[in-house]
Amino acid sequence: MPALLTVSVTMVLVIVAGTVTLSAQVWCGRAVNSEPLIYRISTTLNYVAYELGVQDMLNNDVVRYAANSWNQAKNSGRLWPVLEKTVVGSYDVLVSIDYGDDADSICSNDSVLGYYDSSEALIAICIPPFEEGYYESAQHVQSTFGHEFGHFLGSGHLSVPSLMYPTDSYSVFGIYAPNSNDKQNLNDLYEPCYGSGGPPMCQWPPYICEMSASGGEPV
Numbered sequence: 001m002p003a004l005l006t007v008s009v010t011m012v013l014v015i016v017a018g019t020v021t022l023s024a025q026v027w028c029g030r031a032v033n034s035e036p037l038i039y040r041i042s043t044t045l046n047y048v049a050y051e052l053g054v055q056d057m058l059n060n061d062v063v064r065y066a067a068n069s070w071n072q073a074k075n076s077g078r079l080w081p082v083l084e085k086t087v088v089g090s091y092d093v094l095v096s097i098d099y100g101d102d103a104d105s106i107c108s109n110d111s112v113l114g115y116y117d118s119s120e121a122l123i124a125i126c127i128p129p130f131e132e133g134y135y136e137s138a139q140h141v142q143s144t145f146g147h148e149f150g151h152f153l154g155s156g157h158l159s160v161p162s163l164m165y166p167t168d169s170y171s172v173f174g175i176y177a178p179n180s181n182d183k184q185n186l187n188d189l190y191e192p193c194y195g196s197g198g199p200p201m202c203q204w205p206p207y208i209c210e211m212s213a214s215g216g217e218p219v
């Protein structure tokens with residue numbers, strides 16, 4: 001039984017261009033029609049629409065649209081899990097808001113729009129230090145949530161036009177839902193590891209398979 005490596009990563013979406021590290025690792029494959037991943041919306045997020053200046057759209061809908069954009073991209077044959085909302089009970093990730101008002105907050109860095117923290121099972125969108133009105137449209141908010149859901153599903157950043165572009169894909173490309181690059185990348189990540197036990201060895205949270213020329217083995 002190979003040793004398993006627990007993943008604990010905080011992935012952020014930034015405005016300014018930064019170094020993009022493309023990992024040679026892939027997630028262990030998960031079986032098609034695997035269990036849904038459950039997200040829950042924090043109560044504090046109920047105020048986010050007003051703060052963001054997009055009062056015309058309930059914030060819960062923005063989050064739901066972001067999650068459903070991945071579900072719709074999934075279609076038949078896609079390997080990643082469905083994102084499913086819950087209002088009570090256990091969840092795989094909490095969707096919330098970070099006001100960046102303490103010094104060690106990721107959001108206190110004024111280039112960060114949102115982040116996914118796997119160790120906290122948290123997706124958060126940053127409000128300050130962006131002034132009110134920064135998010136000029138609901139699609140812009142959806143783009144940020146959708147990007148972080150992409151990280152939650154296991155995707156890293158892509159250097160091509162995509163929702164997983166590292167620097168605000170809505171402002172740069174007008175993208176607010178997964179495109180063909182995002183779909184292909186995520187599907188590739190969920191391909192079973194070659195030469196290993198494949199999906200039966202995998203569990204959530206996903207463990208990393210090291211890929212090699214002769215085939216990957218979970219490490």
Ligand SMILES: [Zn+2]
Pocket residue numbers: 011012013014147151157166
């Ligand atoms: Zn990101």
